[in-house]
Amino acid sequence: MKIKHTITDNTITISLDGELDASSSVLLDEELSNPSIMMFGKILVDCKNLNYISSAGLGVFISHLQRFEDAQIKLIFFNMQEKVRNVFEILGLDLLMTIVSSYEEAVTIAND
Amino acid sequence: MPQDKTIKQLCFLTGSVSWVLLLVNVLFLARQGFMGEANAATPYLNNVLSVVFILSVFLHQRTHVPIQRSAEFTSPLWGLFVKGGLGAYVCLLLHIGYPGLNQYWVNSPYLLDIFYQVFFGFLVYFLGKAFYTWRQFILYHKTKDVQSQWKWFEILVYLSLLVPLLNVQYMSHVFLILDLGLLLAYSLYMSVHQRWVAFLTLDKKWSCIFLLTAVLASGVLFANFLFVYADSPELEVDYTDNPFILLTLAFAFLYALVSLLVALFSLPTSRVFEQRNADLLSFQRLSHTIQQGQSEDEVYKMLFESAVKATGADAAWLEINETTHVDTSEFTGNPIDTQVQEAVKALMENVQEQDSSTPDSVYVNGDLNLLPEFKSLPSLYNSLLVVPLVSAKRRYGVLYLLLEVEQGFDPDSISVVQSFANQTVLTIENLRLMQESLQNERYKEELKIASLVQDRLNPKKFPTDTWFEISTYAQAAKEVGGDFYDYLQLSKSRIAIIIGDVSGKGISAAFHMAQMKGIFHGLMQQDLLPDEFMIQANSALSRCLERTSFITSSLYIIDYEMQGVSFARAGHCHTLYYNSMIEDTFYFQTEGLGLGIIRDASYAKRIHRLHYDYNPGDVMVIYTDGIVEARNSRQEEYGEERLKYMLSQTYHLEAEDIKSAIINDVSDFSNDILYDDQTLLVIKFKPRQPIN
Numbered sequence A: 001m002k003i004k005h006t007i008t009d010n011t012i013t014i015s016l017d018g019e020l021d022a023s024s025s026v027l028l029d030e031e032l033s034n035p036s037i038m039m040f041g042k043i044l045v046d047c048k049n050l051n052y053i054s055s056a057g058l059g060v061f062i063s064h065l066q067r068f069e070d071a072q073i074k075l076i077f078f079n080m081q082e083k084v085r086n087v088f089e090i091l092g093l094d095l096l097m098t099i100v101s102s103y104e105e106a107v108t109i110a111n112d
Numbered sequence B: 001m002p003q004d005k006t007i008k009q010l011c012f013l014t015g016s017v018s019w020v021l022l023l024v025n026v027l028f029l030a031r032q033g034f035m036g037e038a039n040a041a042t043p044y045l046n047n048v049l050s051v052v053f054i055l056s057v058f059l060h061q062r063t064h065v066p067i068q069r070s071a072e073f074t075s076p077l078w079g080l081f082v083k084g085g086l087g088a089y090v091c092l093l094l095h096i097g098y099p100g101l102n103q104y105w106v107n108s109p110y111l112l113d114i115f116y117q118v119f120f121g122f123l124v125y126f127l128g129k130a131f132y133t134w135r136q137f138i139l140y141h142k143t144k145d146v147q148s149q150w151k152w153f154e155i156l157v158y159l160s161l162l163v164p165l166l167n168v169q170y171m172s173h174v175f176l177i178l179d180l181g182l183l184l185a186y187s188l189y190m191s192v193h194q195r196w197v198a199f200l201t202l203d204k205k206w207s208c209i210f211l212l213t214a215v216l217a218s219g220v221l222f223a224n225f226l227f228v229y230a231d232s233p234e235l236e237v238d239y240t241d242n243p244f245i246l247l248t249l250a251f252a253f254l255y256a257l258v259s260l261l262v263a264l265f266s267l268p269t270s271r272v273f274e275q276r277n278a279d280l281l282s283f284q285r286l287s288h289t290i291q292q293g294q295s296e297d298e299v300y301k302m303l304f305e306s307a308v309k310a311t312g313a314d315a316a317w318l319e320i321n322e323t324t325h326v327d328t329s330e331f332t333g334n335p336i337d338t339q340v341q342e343a344v345k346a347l348m349e350n351v352q353e354q355d356s357s358t359p360d361s362v363y364v365n366g367d368l369n370l371l372p373e374f375k376s377l378p379s380l381y382n383s384l385l386v387v388p389l390v391s392a393k394r395r396y397g398v399l400y401l402l403l404e405v406e407q408g409f410d411p412d413s414i415s416v417v418q419s420f421a422n423q424t425v426l427t428i429e430n431l432r433l434m435q436e437s438l439q440n441e442r443y444k445e446e447l448k449i450a451s452l453v454q455d456r457l458n459p460k461k462f463p464t465d466t467w468f469e470i471s472t473y474a475q476a477a478k479e480v481g482g483d484f485y486d487y488l489q490l491s492k493s494r495i496a497i498i499i500g501d502v503s504g505k506g507i508s509a510a511f512h513m514a515q516m517k518g519i520f521h522g523l524m525q526q527d528l529l530p531d532e533f534m535i536q537a538n539s540a541l542s543r544c545l546e547r548t549s550f551i552t553s554s555l556y557i558i559d560y561e562m563q564g565v566s567f568a569r570a571g572h573c574h575t576l577y578y579n580s581m582i583e584d585t586f587y588f589q590t591e592g593l594g595l596g597i598i599r600d601a602s603y604a605k606r607i608h609r610l611h612y613d614y615n616p617g618d619v620m621v622i623y624t625d626g627i628v629e630a631r632n633s634r635q636e637e638y639g640e641e642r643l644k645y646m647l648s649q650t651y652h653l654e655a656e657d658i659k660s661a662i663i664n665d666v667s668d669f670s671n672d673i674l675y676d677d678q679t680l681l682v683i684k685f686k687p688r689q690p691i692n
Helices: A024-033 A035-039 A055-070 A082-091 A103-111 B002-035 B043-064 B074-105 B111-138 B144-159 B174-190 B195-199 B202-228 B243-265 B270-288 B296-311 B338-354 B411-457 B506-526 B530-542 B601-606 B639-650 B655-670
Strands: A002-008 A011-020 A042-053 A074-078 A098-100 B315-320 B323-327 B363-365 B383-390 B395-403 B468-475 B483-491 B494-502 B551-559 B564-570 B576-579 B584-587 B609-613 B619-623 B678-685
Touching: A002 A024, A011 A024, A024 A035, A024 A055, A042 A055, A042 A082, A042 A103, A055 A074, A055 A082, A074 A103, A098 A103, B002 B043, B002 B111, B043 B111, B074 B111, B074 B202, B111 B144, B111 B202, B111 B243, B144 B174, B144 B243, B174 B243, B195 B243, B202 B243, B202 B270, B270 B296, B270 B411, B296 B315, B296 B323, B296 B383, B296 B395, B296 B411, B338 B363, B338 B383, B338 B395, B383 B411, B395 B411, B411 B506, B468 B483, B468 B655, B483 B506, B483 B678, B494 B506, B494 B619, B494 B678, B506 B530, B506 B551, B530 B551, B530 B564, B530 B601, B551 B619, B576 B639, B584 B639, B619 B639, B619 B655, B639 B655, B655 B678
Parallel strands: A011 A042, A042 A074, A074 A098
Antiparallel strands: A002 A011, B315 B323, B315 B395, B363 B383, B383 B395, B468 B678, B483 B494, B494 B551, B551 B564, B564 B609, B576 B584, B576 B619, B619 B678
């Protein structure tokens, strides 16, 4: 699992590369727990190379969901592979989180 | 061996008989000489009888003296001296007493002959004993070459017995003298095999030197008598004519002499060998401590004692975790000057500051007296050796050794102490590993119990009923898992079935799974609707589930009187269904959020209930994500499509067979490798039947 982030203005884009399983979700949790992330208004998660997400990985996003919502930070997922999206959908997360198909779309929604 | 015993007894018998016969024959010959009368005795018989006697004694010794394997040499030497060598002194007594005895007491012409035969008996016994004692020494730590050399030596020496047997005067044949000379040279060569001397400790060497001298003295005495009486006209036989006696005597003498010299010259070096041996022993002790189940304390103590012994340190201490663990005051009674200890520590800190690149290397200083901080101390120590106990991962302690002489630690003893330290670290680490593995073993046992307990939580049998068949399968990826299913009979014609999956794996998932089952049994007593149950369960779980955990679950309430099933899906896998009426296989596409994701009342908006009227012959397949996310070697997932296809092919079978078909297909697909817990329930509905 590789986690990279790029920063533009008020937006941080986190790109996930590989499998988000029990061990790598710890890394993601560290990344999202970092207080400096609260300085951004928008968090975009690039899931283009995310091949698999385990329940532990989902748990990390879920645990931060409320915090971001309270701080009015937008969390937007984009470029999600079909099978990963399916996992989000089955769990009902697609209605709770913003999942869009492309980066442009994500930026547009983020700027609304 | 019983065979050896027989040979020994036989040799003893023939030896005694031949000696007595020899004595009788000699006396008869002497009588012939005096009286001039012919009798049964002949000179040639002497040769035959003496050869028989010699052979008996030698063969007896051959089986009697074992081929030694232990490094015990003083006791065979002592045995040789007491049993063989003392004969010489008895002969000495007889020799001194003979003139007096002859003159004043018995005055018999036969006395000298008797005496000579007694002497001969002692001599042969001594030679036999010596010959085979030396064999034992030569073959100690033998090589193949030495063994064959000895074998040939033995054969050649025995061959020389042919000379008296054939009644040849060897002195008159040049080639025979030459042969015997060569054999003598061979025996000198055999005397060079002195390997055993190296294995003696200093004390043992001294006692061996003493015993060898005594044996040599016996040899000299025997030789002296042999030649004094040789060619004596009063005697009937002359054993100097027997080259075997001369050869073995020479060999016995030579070997003893060479041994004595080798032992003498190796005296000064034996301390070194002893030290090496002691080091080796210490090493073995250190490496054997694990098997003996010793504690770390004992290992450290052993290291300390071994290092002090190896270097002869005047003062030393071992520091473990910054405190002195053990020091030489235990042995000497003199406590180590704390000023010295502090000065040494200050010095080491200094050294490490100057050269921080090698904090874990050995430090040697042979001229402490040149350092100002030591000059001011009243200490006598001039050499310091500091050996750290370090592994790749951690530092266990430091060993400090002090000597009074300058430059007291030579590279050899430093490397020995260093290897001790390395071995100690290895031993300590192995000890810890072993303790850890014991601990792990205990954890494993407890996990096994947890696994058993969890296994019992999932019902193995559903109520058998004529309304439907149900078949279940559950397999945890680890000892305990987060999948669960359960049922509750709500009324005579209604049953609630729940399936679920706790996020994460292992123990924490297992706990939450148990919790969820408790919630199910608790809430369903109130006969809630599936969506109501989910809302209440979400509320209950919100208070006890940790932030990153959530649970997916589906609850089905089957009413077989009404032939309907109503259910709610909380983020769990879609329900697979075969409708026998329209002959179609499909997934129920309902929405519903997992439990514990939203932890407030707004969850109610996220869960829905679906009611479906079933037909006899319909099949419902409920499962966890371990089934559809099973992976093959190409990392592809089994997927909903393949599961659907499997049901479309097997719906006509019994529930049990549908389950088996699906599980076999999943196992084939994933090559039996389990990434996640797998649970599968197959429910097949049957035609409506009257309620009794």
